[in-house]
Amino acid sequence: MGGEKNSKIEKMDPWVLLTTLLLVLLSVWYLKSRYTHWSSMGVRTGFFLPFIGHNFGVLFLKNLWTSMEMGHKKGIEFGGFFGIYQFTRPQLLTSEPDIMKLILIKDFDHFTDRPALTQDRDNITSHSIGNVTGEEWKNLRAIMSPTFSSGKIKRMFPLVCQNADTLVTSCLHQASKNPALDMKDMFGRFTMDTIASCAFGIDCSSFIREKPEFVQMAERVFGTSSFSGLVKVIIRMSLPRFARVLGISRDGPEVDFFRNVVEETIRTREESGQCRGDFLDLMLEARHQNNTPTTGKGKTVLSNEVVLAQCITFLSAGFDTVSSTLYFVSHLLAQHPDQQHRLRQELQALVQEEGQLTYQGIMDAKFLQACINETLRLYPPAMATTRLCTKPYQIPGTRIRLRVGDEVIYCTRGVQRDPRFWQNPDKFQPDRFLPHNINNNPITPCSFLPFGMGPRNCIAMRFGLMEVKVALSKLLLKAELKLSPGHENIKMKNWSIIATPVSESRIVVTPIN
Numbered sequence: 001m002g003g004e005k006n007s008k009i010e011k012m013d014p015w016v017l018l019t020t021l022l023l024v025l026l027s028v029w030y031l032k033s034r035y036t037h038w039s040s041m042g043v044r045t046g047f048f049l050p051f052i053g054h055n056f057g058v059l060f061l062k063n064l065w066t067s068m069e070m071g072h073k074k075g076i077e078f079g080g081f082f083g084i085y086q087f088t089r090p091q092l093l094t095s096e097p098d099i100m101k102l103i104l105i106k107d108f109d110h111f112t113d114r115p116a117l118t119q120d121r122d123n124i125t126s127h128s129i130g131n132v133t134g135e136e137w138k139n140l141r142a143i144m145s146p147t148f149s150s151g152k153i154k155r156m157f158p159l160v161c162q163n164a165d166t167l168v169t170s171c172l173h174q175a176s177k178n179p180a181l182d183m184k185d186m187f188g189r190f191t192m193d194t195i196a197s198c199a200f201g202i203d204c205s206s207f208i209r210e211k212p213e214f215v216q217m218a219e220r221v222f223g224t225s226s227f228s229g230l231v232k233v234i235i236r237m238s239l240p241r242f243a244r245v246l247g248i249s250r251d252g253p254e255v256d257f258f259r260n261v262v263e264e265t266i267r268t269r270e271e272s273g274q275c276r277g278d279f280l281d282l283m284l285e286a287r288h289q290n291n292t293p294t295t296g297k298g299k300t301v302l303s304n305e306v307v308l309a310q311c312i313t314f315l316s317a318g319f320d321t322v323s324s325t326l327y328f329v330s331h332l333l334a335q336h337p338d339q340q341h342r343l344r345q346e347l348q349a350l351v352q353e354e355g356q357l358t359y360q361g362i363m364d365a366k367f368l369q370a371c372i373n374e375t376l377r378l379y380p381p382a383m384a385t386t387r388l389c390t391k392p393y394q395i396p397g398t399r400i401r402l403r404v405g406d407e408v409i410y411c412t413r414g415v416q417r418d419p420r421f422w423q424n425p426d427k428f429q430p431d432r433f434l435p436h437n438i439n440n441n442p443i444t445p446c447s448f449l450p451f452g453m454g455p456r457n458c459i460a461m462r463f464g465l466m467e468v469k470v471a472l473s474k475l476l477l478k479a480e481l482k483l484s485p486g487h488e489n490i491k492m493k494n495w496s497i498i499a500t501p502v503s504e505s506r507i508v509v510t511p512i513n
Contacts, residue, residue, distance in 0.1 A: 034085070034088045034090075035048070035050070035085060035088075037083070037085075037090045038083025038090060038092070039083070041398075041399045041400045041401065042398075042399050042400075043078075043081050043082070043083040043092065043400060044074075044078040044079075044081075044082065044083065045082070045083035045084070045085070046074060046082070048085055051087065051088065052087065053084070053085030053086055053087050053088065053089075054084045054085055054086070055086065055087065063494040063495075064383065064494060064495055064496070064497065065383060065413065065492065065494070065499075066494075068383050068384060068411045068413075068414065069411060069413060069414045071084065071093045071409075071411060071414075072093070072095050072411035072414025072415065072418075073095075073414070074093075075093050075094060075095030075096075075411075076095045076418075076420075080094060080095055080096040080099065081093070081094055081095075081398075081400065082094075082095070084409070089407070090406055090407070091406075091407040091408075091409050092400070092402065092406060092407065092408050092409065093408075093409045093410070093411065094408060094409075094410060095411070095414065095415065095418075097415060097421070097444050097445060097446035097447045098445075098446070099395065100385070100408075100410045100446045100449075100453075101445050101446045101453075102395075102396070103387055103408055104385070104387065104446065104449075104452070104453045104454035104456075105453065105454045107393065108454050108455055108456075109391065110389060110390060110391045110392075110393040110402075111387040111388065111389055111390060111393070111408065112133070112134065112137070112390045112455075112456070113133040113134065113137070113387070113388040113390050113456075114130060114131070114386060114387060114388060114456060115386050115388050115407055116131050116133070124255050124259075124305070124308060124309050124312055125309065125312070125313075126309075127305060127306050127308075127309035128309045128310060128312070128313040129141065129144060129310060129313065129459060130313060130317065133388075133390075134390075137456075140306075141455070141459070143286050143290050143302065144283075144286065144310070144459060145459065146286065147279070147282040147283065147285075147286055148459050148460055148462055148463060150363075150462060152282055153462050153463050153466060154359050155277035155278075155282075156198050156277060156278055156279065156463070156466075157359040157466065157470070158277075159194070159197050159198055159276070159277070159278060160194055160198070160466060160467055160470045160471075161357070161470055161474075162197075163190055163193045163194045163197060164190065164470045164471045164474045164475075165474065166190070166193065166207055167186060167187075167189070167190040167207070167471055167474070167475065168474050168475055168478050168479070170186065170189075170207045171183075171186055171475065171479065171509050172478060172479065172509070172511055174186075174509075175479070175509040175510065175511065176511075179508045179509055179510055180484040180485075180487075180506045180507070180508050181506060181507060181508075181509050182503075182504055182505065182506055183326075183327050183330055183331075183505060183506065183507045183509075184323065184324070184327045184501050184502075184503065184504075184505040185503075187322075187323040187324075187326040187327050187330075187471070188319070188323040189206040189207050190323070190326075190471055191318070191319050191322045191323040191326075191467065192204055192206050192214075192215055192218060192319065193205065193206050193207070194322075194467055195218075195314060195315050195318055195319060196214055197278065198278045198279045198280075198314075198463075199278070199279045199280060199311045199314040199315060199318075200214075200258070200261050200262065200265065200280065200311060200315075201265045201269075201276060201278055201280045201281075202214065202261060202265070213257070214261075217254040217257045217258065218254075218315055218319070220252060220253075220254040221254055221258075221312065221315060221316050255308075255312070258308060258311065258312055258315075259304075259305075259308055262280070262304065262307060262308045262311055263304055263308075265280060266280070266284065266304060266307070269281070269284065270284075279311070279314060279463075280307075280311065283302065283307050283310060283311075284307075286302060287302035287307070290302060314460065317458075317460070318460065318463075318464060318467075320381075320496070320498040320499075320500050321381040321382075321464060321498060322464050322467045322468060324379070324381065324498065324499055324500050324501060325372070325375060325376065325379070325381065325464075325468050326468055326471055326472060327501050327505055327507075328375050328378070328379040328490065328499070328501070329371060329372055329375040329468070329472060330472065330475070330481050330507055331483075331490055331501075331505075331507060332371075332374075332375055332378070332428045333371065333476075333481055334481040334482050334483045334507050334508070335428065335483060335488075336428055337482075339371065339428070339430060340476070340480070340481060342367060343367055343368060343371055343476060344476050344477070346365055346366075346367045346368060347365070347368070347473050347476060347477055348477065350362070350365060351477065357470070357473055357474065357477075359466075362466075362469045362470060362473055363466070363469070365469070365473075366434060366435065367430065367434070368469055368472070368473065369433065369469075370430040370431065370432075370433040370434050371430045372465065372468055372469065372472075373430070373433040373448075374428055374429060374430040374432065374433055375428075376450035377416045377417075377422075377448060377450070378413075378416070378417070378426075378428065379413075379490075379499045380412040380413050380416055380449075380450040380499060381450060381451075381498055381499055382412055382450075382452075382497070382498065382499075383411070383412065383413070383497050383498075383499070384409050384410060384411050384412055385409075385410040385412055385449060385452050385453075386407055386408065386409050386410070387407070387408050387456070388405065388406075388407055389402040389403065389404055389405065389406040389407070389408065390404060391404065392404060410446075410449075412449060412450065413499075415446075415447050416447065416448060416449075416450075418447065421443075421444045421447040422447070451464075475509075478511065478512065479509045479510060479511055479512060480509075480510045480511075480512050481507050481508070481509060481510075482507070482508040482510060483507070483508065484506040484507055484508045486506075487505060487506045487507070490505075491505070
């Protein structure tokens with residue numbers, strides 16, 4: 001038997017042997033060139049697997065948020081930096097606010113882009129303000145920034161109030177039958193109705209109609225709260241060619257649905273001259289102001305497709321962030337009835353002074369803002385803040401030289417619960433955000449950034465905050481929130497890249513006089 005094996009080896013074509021050896025050597029060279037990127041600069045990486053990189057940690061822990069927070073702790077342990085490989089793509093995690101301040105603000109010209117969610121130009125997401133890069137982003141940001149000014153957002157205040165009133169009425173009606181309400185679902189309906197009204201100009205009525213078509217199609221847009229959705233996002237970002245082969249980078253039928261809605265609404269408004277003061281109106285205003293015969297070559301033109309991309313971004317980025325924040329702050333106030341009582345007193349004083357809740361009143365309410373800020377500190381909407389290196393950059397005081405295409409990651413929740421920057425970091429203490437306390441104990445720059453920071457922060461944060469403030473204020477003026485048995489602690493979805501409570505997250509709602 002041994003002789004037969006030796007004779008087969010001897011008879012093997014030498015070209016096969018040479019090709020095999022060459023492939024092995026090329027694989028070794030490839031892996032070494034890919035996976036010595038950080039160690040060559042003195043950045044520690046910990047254990048990872050060839051081709052898979054550090055993704056095995058996410059699979060092993062079965063919790064995306066825990067994995068990212070462990071990366072933050074590794075960054076502290078390793079001197080402020082932790083090298084990561086997303087498959088073969090290098091990412092640098094930093095745990096230091098002073099480094100992130102350089103990247104987000106001072107040296108922003110080296111980090112002008114975010115990692116693209118998709119590189120397929122046929123995908124509608126590629127036209128969104130969060131995904132475009134370079135000059136295209138600068139032009140689109142310049143057009144859209146006025147759309148989210150305080151004055152423009154104020155025009156949408158009545159629409160948000162109308163949906164918040166429906167939320168409160170529905171909560172009180174259901175509480176009369178069973179006071180332990182699934183508030184994640186209730187806040188989700190409010191947010192869906194508000195986005196449908198403000199971004200698409202339609203009446204969704206999700207409190208009345210069970211699963212209208214708008215909601216069904218919107219749910220298909222949200223694909224990041226499950227394991228399969230997370231895998232698709234990782235593949236689209238890390239392996240774009242593979243994503244195209246699998247067909248997961250193309251738009252689905254839900255995009256055609258929203259395209260028809262937007263185009264029909266635009267056509268109706270342009271023909272009738274109707275104006276609702278919503279996001280779509282503001283986008284059309286911006287289009288008329290910027291799409292002129294004198295628009296310079298290379299300037300962004302707000303075509304229907306670009307407008308559609310912003311509306312879908314409004315939906316995908318605004319739904320879970322707002323509805324989840326509303327649930328988190330409500331649950332925390334139910335856990336801390338003394339803080340809930342203080343907030344209700346502030347709101348009652350506003351109503352007594354103004355006769356009703358006004359835009360300026362709730363935007364200026366200090367304890368309301370403090371409660372929301374503390375909630376966003378404990379449960380920031382985004383898992384991380386990321387930036388893409390667009391010009392070679394040497395991190396001051398280190399050997400680390402970032403190349404074009406390298407990513408920098410900052411674990412938002414990790415730094416916002418870091419005891420180096422926050423006393424009692426895991427406790428709900430809204431007072432830390434009151435103006436006099438901030439003056440006496442200033443917040444470390446870039447240790448609180450639930451909406452990002454710098455020129456590429458969340459452009460719609462004012463609108464999101466208004467939604468949360470209006471809904472929470474109207475609910476607390478009519479009801480008391482208490483913990484529901486079996487739901488005393490907040491439970492989050494493990495795989496969602498947006499902080500999201502699990503389904504059936506209940507809070508007891510009791511009407512008050």
